[in-house]
Amino acid sequence: MSSAIEKNQQYTLTFEDLTHDGAGVGKIDGFPVFVPNALPGERGQVKIIKVKKGYAFGRLLQLDEESPDRVEAPCPIYKQCGGCQLQHMSYEGQLKAKHKQVVEVLARIGKINDVTVHQVLGMKDPWRYRNKAQVPVADREGGLVAGFYQKRSHDIIDMQQCLIQQSTNDEVVQVVRSICEKYGVRAYDEASHRGVLRHIMARYGAVTGETMVVLVTRTADLPHKKKIVEEIVAALPQVKSVVQNVNTKRTNVIFGDETRVLWGEEYIYDYIGDIKFAISARSFYQVNPEQTKVLYDKALEYANLSAEDSVIDAYCGIGTISLFLAQQAKHVYGVEIVPEAIEDAKRNAELNGLAERVTFEVGEAEAVIPNWYKQGVGADVIVVDPPRKGCDEALLQTIIDMKPKRVVYVSCNPATLARDLRVLEDGGFKTVEVQPVDMFPHTTHCEVVAKLELK
Numbered sequence: 065m066s067s068a069i070e071k072n073q074q075y076t077l078t079f080e081d082l083t084h085d086g087a088g089v090g091k092i093d094g095f096p097v098f099v100p101n102a103l104p105g106e107r108g109q110v111k112i113i114k115v116k117k118g119y120a121f122g123r124l125l126q127l128d129e130e131s132p133d134r135v136e137a138p139c140p141i142y143k144q145c146g147g148c149q150l151q152h153m154s155y156e157g158q159l160k161a162k163h164k165q166v167v168e169v170l171a172r173i174g175k176i177n178d179v180t181v182h183q184v185l186g187m188k189d190p191w192r193y194r195n196k197a198q199v200p201v202a203d204r205e206g207g208l209v210a211g212f213y214q215k216r217s218h219d220i221i222d223m224q225q226c227l228i229q230q231s232t233n234d235e236v237v238q239v240v241r242s243i244c245e246k247y248g249v250r251a252y253d254e255a256s257h258r259g260v261l262r263h264i265m266a267r268y269g270a271v272t273g274e275t276m277v278v279l280v281t282r283t284a285d286l287p288h289k290k291k292i293v294e295e296i297v298a299a300l301p302q303v304k305s306v307v308q309n310v311n312t313k314r315t316n317v318i319f320g321d322e323t324r325v326l327w328g329e330e331y332i333y334d335y336i337g338d339i340k341f342a343i344s345a346r347s348f349y350q351v352n353p354e355q356t357k358v359l360y361d362k363a364l365e366y367a368n369l370s371a372e373d374s375v376i377d378a379y380c381g382i383g384t385i386s387l388f389l390a391q392q393a394k395h396v397y398g399v400e401i402v403p404e405a406i407e408d409a410k411r412n413a414e415l416n417g418l419a420e421r422v423t424f425e426v427g428e429a430e431a432v433i434p435n436w437y438k439q440g441v442g443a444d445v446i447v448v449d450p451p452r453k454g455c456d457e458a459l460l461q462t463i464i465d466m467k468p469k470r471v472v473y474v475s476c477n478p479a480t481l482a483r484d485l486r487v488l489e490d491g492g493f494k495t496v497e498v499q500p501v502d503m504f505p506h507t508t509h510c511e512v513v514a515k516l517e518l519k
């Protein structure tokens with residue numbers, strides 16, 4: 065698409081949509097312009113900053129018409145941080161926008177128009193929901209700061225609290241920071257690749273109240289380790305585990321390969337519904353436990369299992385959905401590509417007395433499931449919960465060949481969900497219901513569960 069739009073020109077724009085990073089989208093003669101801090105339904109004066117081939121970026125100079133959904137962002141560091149993208153929109157408005165996005169994407173990409181998309185299941189109190197904080201540290205005059213990377217930079221800005229973080233995690237990070245400061249621990253410096261402490265991580269079991277502290281260091285040696293650990297444990301009774309992870313590399317990946325327990329246990333525990341989970345420093349675990357329960361309950365409802373059913377859970381992670389399903393099914397087969405996650409899944413199955421009813425295997429879902437099928441493993445229901453890029457085509461074909469009664473598709477990306485639903489529809493399934501769940505309030509992310517039945 066070409067356009068007559070020029071840099072530095074000023075236009076009046078009406079905004080219709082939101083981009084994935086929360087910018088407003090308006091059009092000039094059909095040519096899309098992305099404008100940060102503009103909401104759908106608003107109109108304003110925009111200066112064009114950059115023109116690309118199929119779109120442009122603009123800056124909002126003035127709002128002529130405000131959305132009724134516009135609110136003052138409650139977080140004082142919202143504009144600098146970038147962790148949230150929708151705090152300037154009321155929570156009700158966010159849920160409406162996410163619903164609209166799912167409906168539109170299903171129609172546009174999946175050509176799925178005749179399906180019920182339920183209202184988004186949101187949180188009653190959409191704040192302080194995250195159970196995991198991973199906070200980078202830096203040296204400043206007078207001591208250590210623990211904060212966040214400023215948007216589009218590697219500058220670390222001090223943060224006393226994060227409004228979507230469990231407040232206990234905020235407290236843990238600040239107390240650990242000040243103890244490390246007291247013992248003169250130097251922060252890691254990216255530019256020179258020197259210093260010691262890279263990140264402070266706090267993980268919280270929302271049901272058990274147990275907390276794990278992880279100190280990510282560049283060096284194996286942590287000066288005054290014994291004293292630091294003693295003080296952490298004395299100051300924070302919720303801490304059940306203190307762990308050091310050593311990351312010697314020049315990288316922005318947080319964790320290194322070596323993890324050692326400094327005090328307490330290797331795991332903390334938490335529950336989702338009746339299922340107990342052991343969580344280690346490196347385990348993947350959903351960050352919003354309250355909404356995870358809502359999501360999994362919906363997946364379980366859509367699976368509509370009987371005690372005779374055999375189920376496959378593709379992309380099973382640490383077996384969270386598998387174990388939920390195993391409470392109602394005859395047998396669940398889970399597959400996941402990360403070996404440590406499968407170890408966790410097996411441990412969690414034992415922990416819940418469900419080991420007899422589940423089989424976990426490491427590998428690519430698109431390779432392992434066809435193999436199971438060849439060996440005679442049938443599935444009455446198949447559940448998939450793939451990463452953002454969606455399901456591999458070979459897996460979709462195997463699902464079509466296996467003809468389960470139902471497919472439950474849990475998705476963190478409505479666009480790839482829509483693409484994959486089209487393939488499954490063409491292969492003999494019908495999408496009957498779609499339920500978005502808000503797992504990440506104030507961000508643009510939207511989780512969706514879809515129920516498909518064999519035609």
Ligand code: SAH
Pocket residue numbers: 348349350378379380381382383384385399400401402405427428429430449450451456
């Ligand atoms: N169902 C889990 C995890 C879902 S996240 C839960 O709810 O907690 C998606 C998972 O898919 C990740 O654990 C990722 O490691 C895994 N994965 C990515 N590609 C895969 C593939 N090709 N085959 C199997 N698992 C894969």
